[in-house]
Amino acid sequence: MAKKFEHEIEVKGHLIDSLILTKIFDIIMDLNGEFQVQEFTVGKRKKDESYAKIIIQGKSQQHLNQILEAVYREGATSKIQQQIALKPAPKDMVMPDDFYSTTNNHTEVFYKAKWVKVENMMMDKCVVVKSNRAFCTPIRQVKKGDTIVVGERGIRVTPPERPREGVNLFQFMGSGSSSERPTQHIARKVAQDIYKTKKQGGKIVLVGGPAIVHTGASDSIATLIKFGFIDAVLAGNALAVHDIEYSTLGTSLGMNVRDGTLAIRGHRNHMQAINSVFKAGSISKMVQKRMLTKGIMYECVRKNVPFVLAGSLRDDGPLPDVLTDMTIAQRKYKEVLKDAKMVIMIATMLHSIATGNMLPADVKVIVVDINQPTVTKLMDRGTWQALGIVTDVGAFLPLVTQEIQKLIK
């Protein structure tokens, strides 16, 4: 047999439990490489980490490099550490050809003989190194001359551990999403998780779509905000418009929510709500002028809970509070998401995927939607840590709020 090109890598952590080793072996085999396990120490107790030293063999230096680059992304590191390669950005908003494209996992770069943490971690971005710090940077923020990491060397990725110890919500559900689960029990678990996260001072961000209002769950969300369980709200124009229609006119899509009758000229209520905000000048001015006295947006204003309304192509209006430029909206979303411990995404694929793209992989994400493909799609887009709950928002959220109210007492 021909000469082998080989390289030694090592990897540590909960290798078996968190599937890290499985993924590494998968990659080597998918790319037709070979491997030999040199050393393997398995954590003998639950909390112990495992360690593996593996020699990877390729058919050529290039083949070997390709395999190495792929396994580095999954948490492997070279035994002999090499410094990252850097190249300057040739122009504003242009990365060097061979730029390193980020994952949403915790990442470090080996720079000047030290491991430097990449700040502001998100997926599908590049890494800019500046005065001994490393920043995860979107392409549109790249400036000519920024020194950008290229290739895959000198990079250490740490996939998050799977949450363990006792049956918690995330374990309970498995990795998948299913509608065949005891709904009331799940609502209780979600409530406990919110309550506990908040008690420990964790930041909780809500991402929501208008179906919260259509399905009659807006009172539940307003209550959560009122009681201090939500630290920020990320949404679009529609959630705000429908919330304000419901809060000021009592209707959702023109139907009286109280008794299900059709409101007179109810078809106008949607536009009427939009007009009333323009008339006041903004949502917070509506609250000041006592034109808006309840609901999700009202509680946000009253409790100083920041909200960001990102525009979308399908907006009616949109409201004066809506950020119509996506570059600005993305930046504001990202600011609000900083240091979030838990993100609850409800009935909105657009804002959920957008938010998922901005989150590091170790933030807890709960996605609630009645449509299973929506949940699947979010996970397929890389937010694989998400816990998917396929349920009816209008019935589920009131249960969660009830459970939280029990916990408060």
Place this chain on the structure above:
Amino acid sequence: MAKKFEHEIEVKGHLIDSLILTKIFDIIMDLNGEFQVQEFTVGKRKKDESYAKIIIQGKSQQHLNQILEAVYREGATSKIQQQIALKPAPKDMVMPDDFYSTTNNHTEVFYKAKWVKVENMMMDKCVVVKSNRAFCTPIRQVKKGDTIVVGERGIRVTPPERPREGVNLFQFMGSGSSSERPTQHIARKVAQDIYKTKKQGGKIVLVGGPAIVHTGASDSIATLIKFGFIDAVLAGNALAVHDIEYSTLGTSLGMNVRDGTLAIRGHRNHMQAINSVFKAGSISKMVQKRMLTKGIMYECVRKNVPFVLAGSLRDDGPLPDVLTDMTIAQRKYKEVLKDAKMVIMIATMLHSIATGNMLPADVKVIVVDINQPTVTKLMDRGTWQALGIVTDVGAFLPLVTQEIQKLIK
């Protein structure tokens, strides 16, 4: 222009409101016929019926006949009434070639100069005339020599009126099904509808799948039975098995419903439940022996609510109570459905479509499922009067039961 072949038909009822006339005009045009409206009296008030006399023209006698046959199915009748044509069945379980295939609408046949009501109305069956009565008859019950209606003459079909007067549940939802509706309000409406139907002495039949148990809604259904709101339960093996697993072992698919932990050897519980029924001999014997003391099946036995468990190819076991022969199961289902005023179908496509096939079109049908295509499919299969509610059974049914309990007080 060539000679026209024409025939005068008439039709009465809520022609416009119930779309009867729209359908008749559609058919004529789809079949490239022509028509002239000779007379048209529109009901001047809500309760008044409308009447229309229309001349239909075809390109040949055969073409005309084809159009006539199609419009008769939608409620039109020939001005000059002709007696139905009858032919004997050539063999057991064989209908004459030109047999009339039924709809699920109220149907009469013109026989010996009188309109005779067809009994036991279902769709896709034939009509057997015997000693001046007419019976809707499935092919497997046809006996050699039975006189069977052939062709489309002498038949009067009366499509049901759309329910009117005040905004009731059925109007509220429109014809379609959607997940974007105020869930709590709908639960209230369904509760009122059940309560009112029962108060008026109407028979209510529940058709249910195992997701009732998986999603944690079995206590709600058990309560409805206990309080006398359900007159019969139609299901399969799985609902009973899961209900008994939950009632005797506290688990659903091996998970402790109380606290969401995995039960020790929980994977066996499903089969354990089946074995325990075989050991007792039957479900009612389990109740007698106090081996089963709560749940849906228990309440059925205790309240003498008849239940029919129809087998299916995917059954584990199945339980001794399950009818494994489909011909027998269909007959038992049909018996139980006799005179039902309302049928509530929950989270089971198989049993829902089966039941839908057995129901005349004027029985109220409520379908609850989290999967929209399931609801759509039921309607596409001919049970178009069904009200589809796309929701999470595990959150929705407890709401309905709560609302009913409020109404009782």
Place this chain on the structure above:
Amino acid sequence: MAKKFEHEIEVKGHLIDSLILTKIFDIIMDLNGEFQVQEFTVGKRKKDESYAKIIIQGKSQQHLNQILEAVYREGATSKIQQQIALKPAPKDMVMPDDFYSTTNNHTEVFYKAKWVKVENMMMDKCVVVKSNRAFCTPIRQVKKGDTIVVGERGIRVTPPERPREGVNLFQFMGSGSSSERPTQHIARKVAQDIYKTKKQGGKIVLVGGPAIVHTGASDSIATLIKFGFIDAVLAGNALAVHDIEYSTLGTSLGMNVRDGTLAIRGHRNHMQAINSVFKAGSISKMVQKRMLTKGIMYECVRKNVPFVLAGSLRDDGPLPDVLTDMTIAQRKYKEVLKDAKMVIMIATMLHSIATGNMLPADVKVIVVDINQPTVTKLMDRGTWQALGIVTDVGAFLPLVTQEIQKLIK
């Protein structure tokens, strides 16, 4: 009985066939009004219009007015025609309180004793009257002092006729959407419809999402553009990025489309494609520089087919060609949609609903998506004329293109 408040209305058109009368009667009854049909002339032949004169009665003048306002929206007009009421906009981007909110149906206003057509028809907007013309106007384009129609008087709405004569695609499918239809036949019909529309000089606009590329259907769309069947493309960042990834690197989401193997460092390809456009400056510059030589975007540039890429919150990049401000993107979409005869929406809920909102009700809309709720949601949002095809885009579009290629020969 108390004195009745009444008013005479009239309505004409294909009243029965297009359900106009059914809707009017529905509204009167839902609002607890009464009516008497004074005159009713039914079109005696297929092409004849019907006419009805109806007296509507309410319990008070206000009740009557409410009913009248609702029926006017469905096509009824007052026997005694009154001029529209106008009020000035109190501020920029603020409509007068009682503004008339538009439908997407053809609309006229009775102004200075004449019926004036409202231009640029869309739903959920207001109507600005200026120098004897009337313009459908979004709230953000309202200027202080604009004279805006208020109330519901003097407005004539004409719902579109249902397409008739021969079994065409729209009839064939019925009003609903279903996955249980002969796919190959539907593909043939869609192809014929595209071919015929184009032959008659009709403008066809394509609205598409990235699943076109993921499912392997981009060659089919590129071919349609190349052969001149598509006059404009409306999309977002993702379709362009994935198309360019596929065209330049041969992968979709990092997988080699040719043989299904994973590309080396394929996860970067998505960002690599984005970077290459930034490097070139724009998509059309990529084509000029021969860096992009095939695919959907390439064919658009080469054939001078205008494309508008609207930004969204979830964009990676986005590409320099993407309009990141939604107000601008909406305006550009609307410009491109002007005079479109047919709009084909493929696998994108966001852009489809956005486009639907901008279209008058008489434009043919075909929606193709594998997820039934997406199709339903579009229709629920008001684009009820849409023909929904629930299928796999990756298998369906190649069939459509094949059929069109047969028609060309």
Place this chain on the structure above:
Amino acid sequence: MAKKFEHEIEVKGHLIDSLILTKIFDIIMDLNGEFQVQEFTVGKRKKDESYAKIIIQGKSQQHLNQILEAVYREGATSKIQQQIALKPAPKDMVMPDDFYSTTNNHTEVFYKAKWVKVENMMMDKCVVVKSNRAFCTPIRQVKKGDTIVVGERGIRVTPPERPREGVNLFQFMGSGSSSERPTQHIARKVAQDIYKTKKQGGKIVLVGGPAIVHTGASDSIATLIKFGFIDAVLAGNALAVHDIEYSTLGTSLGMNVRDGTLAIRGHRNHMQAINSVFKAGSISKMVQKRMLTKGIMYECVRKNVPFVLAGSLRDDGPLPDVLTDMTIAQRKYKEVLKDAKMVIMIATMLHSIATGNMLPADVKVIVVDINQPTVTKLMDRGTWQALGIVTDVGAFLPLVTQEIQKLIK
């Protein structure tokens, strides 16, 4: 710390690659046990097996036993092998209380100092030992006195290896199912897999629902049968009825498949097809009498491909060929499935889940359905090895057949 109750287990195979070890560690931790890895040899090359020796610790003997029982099910075996425990069945159709409930994995029992393979492996059954052989046995076939395995000792379960070596279809798709995959490529892979399986003499069974006919894919399936790629067909009444309606009358649900027009009295065609089979006596007699000359059922008869039609509660008719007793139908399905290498399940949840229950875990299963929850549900029910393809059957199957025809040449 208190005294530990401990036991040594060992496990071998592709422990990491096939997630066996991950599952074992999960179970121990979920059940609050502890473990120490004593020995761990990792396969150094792709084909090498790994081996682990682990000491498991519980809080009490009972706790330890519970953990052991759970890990044995995942492939672990006790270091000191103990013979299985056996108890007689107390009655016909009653298992002893502590019966061992099977998985669908390859299973052996340690009996008389030897490992004995359990024959006829299926999930959720018991194991009967008879004259040194072990049989997987459904509860209804248990006879009084049968010696049945109880407890979890002396049982060795071997989870199947994940298919490896080169990117094959099963790897390509990952474990999940998604609609966002290149359809034409997947069709090609499926075709290659069918072709290769057949070439190697492997038995291929098709499980299909009526949507094959409704979506216009029946010609494709008929062709596959004709060319010898299908060894058996498992279906229900509906597939046969619709196939025969289409083959004899040219319609599907009353619509002419050729041109999409509505057939005259087309609503009857469904029942007409059923009647024609009753008239002939059976499907094969229809073929003999040349009343049926094409289609899926015709090809089955002509090519002597066995078909089993299992009845269901929703059947019209059902046809004389349909097995209406589920116990018999299950037995016949099982017979036909014997030694199958590949099972293709198309657009039928009922028959797919039923078939899945009867299959050992190492049979290749491909599930094709347009509705993602259907695919998910099958996997949730235990047929986790299934490859789910979310696509439109009417467009996908013709592609598969085309690809196979290319391979034949």
